[in-house]
Amino acid sequence: MRSPAVDLSVPERFGVSIRRQVPLAPYTTMKVGGPAEYFAAVAKVDQLIRLVRWARSVELPYYLLGGGSNVLISDAGLCGLVIYNRCRQVRIDEAPCCVFPQDDRPFVFAEGGVSMAGLARRTVAAGLTGLEWAVSLPGTVGGAVVNNAGAYGAAVKDNLYNAMVMDSYGDIDEVPADRLQYAYRTSMLKSQVPVRGGFGPVVLSANFRLAPGDGAEIAALAERNLHERRHSQPVEPSLGSTFVNPPGDYAGRLIEAAGLKGATVGGIQVSRQHANFFINPGGAGSATAADVVALIQVVQRIVAERFGVQLSPEVQLVGEWPAGQYLT
Numbered sequence: 001m002r003s004p005a006v007d008l009s010v011p012e013r014f015g016v017s018i019r020r021q022v023p024l025a026p027y028t029t030m031k032v033g034g035p036a037e038y039f040a041a042v043a044k045v046d047q048l049i050r051l052v053r054w055a056r057s058v059e060l061p062y063y064l065l066g067g068g069s070n071v072l073i074s075d076a077g078l079c080g081l082v083i084y085n086r087c088r089q090v091r092i093d094e095a096p097c098c099v100f101p102q103d104d105r106p107f108v109f110a111e112g113g114v115s116m117a118g119l120a121r122r123t124v125a126a127g128l129t130g131l132e133w134a135v136s137l138p139g140t141v142g143g144a145v146v147n148n149a150g151a152y153g154a155a156v157k158d159n160l161y162n163a164m165v166m167d168s169y170g171d172i173d174e175v176p177a178d179r180l181q182y183a184y185r186t187s188m189l190k191s192q193v194p195v196r197g198g199f200g201p202v203v204l205s206a207n208f209r210l211a212p213g214d215g216a217e218i219a220a221l222a223e224r225n226l227h228e229r230r231h232s233q234p235v236e237p238s239l240g241s242t243f244v245n246p247p248g249d250y251a252g253r254l255i256e257a258a259g260l261k262g263a264t265v266g267g268i269q270v271s272r273q274h275a276n277f278f279i280n281p282g283g284a285g286s287a288t289a290a291d292v293v294a295l296i297q298v299v300q301r302i303v304a305e306r307f308g309v310q311l312s313p314e315v316q317l318v319g320e321w322p323a324g325q326y327l328t
């Protein structure tokens, strides 16, 4: 499939250059996947807004890419425009906000392309508690807000105050966190992501509210989380947890109990260190998205046969997929 012909000189005029047929594998943590028909990296929010509105006006489907740490892009790639979000402004308020005199928690503002781990580290250094769980989380603030990312019993929803979201019509609104319908690793925004490209919502920025605390305790908790992650998760390219945990159990436990650690399809392997992580040990060029899907299907089938549990992917499949590679 191809998108309608578009005049790329228009975004050039507001400072955004668009390239064609750009390989996306380097922009994902799994290092697999095909090209974007059109691709633009955007570092300023006003350019992001203009680009999305322009794409909408010329009916060019778009897709937002953050750190690419939770998306499996098909080998055929994506039609339309992939927007790589590099908007990275952060502001941590020194003083309590005068609008909320009863509440002394400072605001932490971050644009959608900010590294979530980098933001968490800055808040830890500022003596603020609430994001210690995220000090080594891959990906961006935008991806974390969409996915309700979380770890060690905490998640984005616990400290997010609101998010500045541009909707599919190009209108911008500050959406309070309680309107984002957060649940385990999902949100209203995630359900609206057009995984084959389209006109979905865009997280421009997020406001967190974090409490001041004991700097030494905050730093120690962050360090424990970092240490725990280093010891429990593989370092090879991956997409983190492949499946969401089924109610009352762990996907990794079931996969390990089924004897699937080390199982391999093509260049993709079930990690021996953490069975819910699928790894690409050979890195770029040595595996395909089809390998990942085939391994997911093998693991789903065997776990269902052995334990009667249907594992649901946490990773999002994006782009054009041949019949038979569609996952539920």
Ligand SMILES: Cc1cc2nc3c(=O)[nH]c(=O)nc-3n(C[C@H](O)[C@H](O)[C@H](O)COP(=O)(O)OP(=O)(O)OC[C@H]3O[C@@H](n4cnc5c(N)ncnc54)[C@H](O)[C@@H]3O)c2cc1C
Pocket (backbone or CB within 6 Å): 029, 063, 064, 065, 066, 067, 068, 069, 070, 071, 085, 112, 113, 137, 138, 139, 140, 141, 142, 143, 144, 145, 146, 147, 148, 149, 150, 151, 185, 193, 201, 202, 203, 204, 233, 238, 239, 240, 241, 316
């Ligand atoms: C080694 C490893 C460890 C991980 N550990 C964890 C963990 O502990 N907890 C956890 O929850 N996750 C974990 N993950 C998964 C991943 O890091 C999170 O889901 C992360 O929040 C995704 O952010 P991202 O920027 O990479 O999003 P992407 O993968 O780029 O995108 C995810 C989704 O969000 C959409 N999106 C991204 N940015 C925007 C935006 N600005 N506006 C609108 N939509 C947007 C995309 O279109 C896509 O649908 C891990 C991944 C890896 C590789």
